Amino acid sequence: MNTAAIALEAELKVSIMAESLIGSEIIKLAGEINEKIRNGEKIYNLTIGDFNPKLFPIPALLKKEIIAAYTNDETNYPPADGILQLRQVLSSQLKNRMKLDYPADQILIAGGARPLIYATFQAIVDSGDKVLFPVPSWNNNHYSHLSSTQQLAVETKPENNFMPTADELRPYIGEANLLALCSPLNPTGTVFTEAGLKEICELILSENKKRVAKGSKPLYLMYDQIYWTLTFGNTLHFDPVSICPEMKQYTVFIDGLSKSFAATGVRVGWAFGPKKLIDKMKAILGHVGAWAPKPEQVASANYMKHENEVDSFLVEIKGKISSRLDAIYKGVILLKNEGYPINAIPPQAALYLTVQLNLVGAKTMDGNILSNSKEVNKYILDEAKIGIVPFSAFGSSSDSTWYRISVGTCTLEEIPQLVSNLKNALRKLQF
Helix, strand or coil: CCHHHHHHHHHCCCCHHHHHCCCCHHHHHHHHHHHHHHCCCCCEECCCCCCCCCCCCCCHHHHHHHHHHHHCCCCCCCCCCCCHHHHHHHHHHHHHHHCCCCCHHHEEEECCHHHHHHHHHHHHCCCCCEEEEEECCCCHHHHHHHCCCEEEEEECCHHHCCCCCHHHHHHHHCCCCEEEEECCCCCCCCCCCHHHHHHHHHHHHHHHHHHHHHCCCCCEEEEECCCCCCECCCCCCCCHHHHCHHHHHHEEEEEECCCCCCCCCCCCEEEECCHHHHHHHHHHHHHHCCCCCHHHHHHHHHHHCCHHHHHHHHHHHHHHHHHHHHHHHHHHHHHHHCCCCEEECCCCECCEEEEEECCCCCECCCCCECCCHHHHHHHHHHHHCEECEEHHHHCCCCCCCEEEEECCCCCHHHHHHHHHHHHHHHHCCEC
16 A cells, blocks of 8 residues: 555544444454464464354254255345244244243344344434443443443452342443343353342332333343353253243343354344334344345244254254363363462353463563463463453453353364363463
C-alpha cells in the first residue's frame, strides 16, 4: 500500500461503535497457534469451543438428511421464523424433554445461536440501557457493545464454580434491562444448582413486580442453554421457567444444534420465549437475513423426529467428551498433588475444563518473571505446546489465574503426552 493510500485510509471515518469494537481474543489466540502449527510445531490446540469433525462427526442420519435435502432442491428462501416442520418438531421436543410448553409460533430459527443472541439484545435494550451479566462469560461484552448499551459485569468466584449468585447480582438488578445468563456456562463447563437459579429467578420476579406497578419496561432474562444436553455424571440442567413458571413471560431461551450434535458449521439455532418478543426478533432477523439454510432446516426436522437416534448420539458424544475431560482433570490433579501450583474444577458439562495455573510471579529459566495471565498463557504455549484461553478473554480481570481448556479437538491418546508437557513446563519454573 502506497503512502497516499495509507493517508486516505487514516482519514476515513467509521461509526464510533465500529471504531471501538474489538475482535475476539479467542480467535486471535487461535490464529497465533495455527501459525505455529503451519511452521511445523506440534501444538495441542485446546482453545476454540469447536469440534474436530474427524473425531466428532455429526450424526450419520443428519448428514444423510442434509444431502437428501439438497438433492431434493430445498434451496429457496426459508420462512423468516424458520420452516414450520422444524418449529413443530422443536415444540414437541421441548415438551417431551424439558416439560416446557412452547407452540411453534413462539419458536424462532436462525443461523446458529449468535444471530438469536444479537436479536435478543436488539429487541430488548435501547441505546444507553444497562445489560447485567457475570464474568467470565462468552461475548456478552461484545453484544452489549454492538447494542450501544452500558455493561454491568459482575465478577464471579471459583468457590461457586464461577456461577453467579443472587447476592452478587442483587446490587445491580434495579438498574438492568436485560440479564444474560448461560448454563452450562462457557467458559467454565459448570452449571446452576436448582437453589441458586431459583434465588435469581425470585430476584427478577420481585424486581418486575415493582416495574409493573410503575408501568416501566420489565427486566428480561436471556438464558443461553446451548450446552444443556451435555451434562456428565450426576450433573443436572435446570431452567428458569421450570423452576418458576412466572418467569415464562420474561425469559428468552437460546439453543441449537451446534454443541449437542457437534454441528457448529451446520448453523441451525433456535430461540423460544414470549410471542411478542419472538415476533420482534423475527422481524429483526428478517431484515438481517440471518436464516439457517433451508436444506439444513429440513434435514434437522427430519433427523430430530427420530428420538432414538438422537438419544443414541447424545450418549455417544457425551461419553467421548467426558472421557477427555476426566483424563485431563485427573492429570491436573495429579500434578497438583505433586506440589505444583495448579488446580481444576471437576467436569460438570459442556466441553470445557476450568483449570487454575497460579503461576504469576514465577521466574522462567532465562530469568523473566511471569507478570500476568497473558504471559502465563504464552509460556504454556511456548514451553508445553498447549493452547488454552485465559479467563481474561471472557471478561474476567487481567490478574485472574483461571483458564479454559476445550477438548473437542484432542484425542484420548494425546492426553498423557499433553500432561507430561505441562509437567515439564512447570518443572522449569522457580516459584
